[in-house]
Amino acid sequence: MAKNPGNFHQVRADNVEIAYDKETNKLRIQDVDDGGMRVTKNKIGARGIFKYFNIGEVKGSFAADYNADDNAVYVDLNKRK
Secondary structure (H helix, E strand, C coil): CECCCCCHHHHCCCEEEEEEECCCCEEEEEECCCCCEECECCECCHHHHHHHCCCCCCCCCEEEEEECCCCEEEEEEEEEC
């Protein structure tokens, strides 16, 4: 899952926490000081995320919105770009 320069770039973190909401089918990507997933070359490993949350085979680009209050990006897996 590539970072979206318009949204994900704003988190500006070396490590991120990924959360998944089954009801809305959205991912939250938020910076963390310790632990979490490592961001490498402006990317995070999507296959591992989808497997961990048992999301299934997901391909493509998805709509993402930055929330400044949470300093997080929300990725809507229901809306392809």
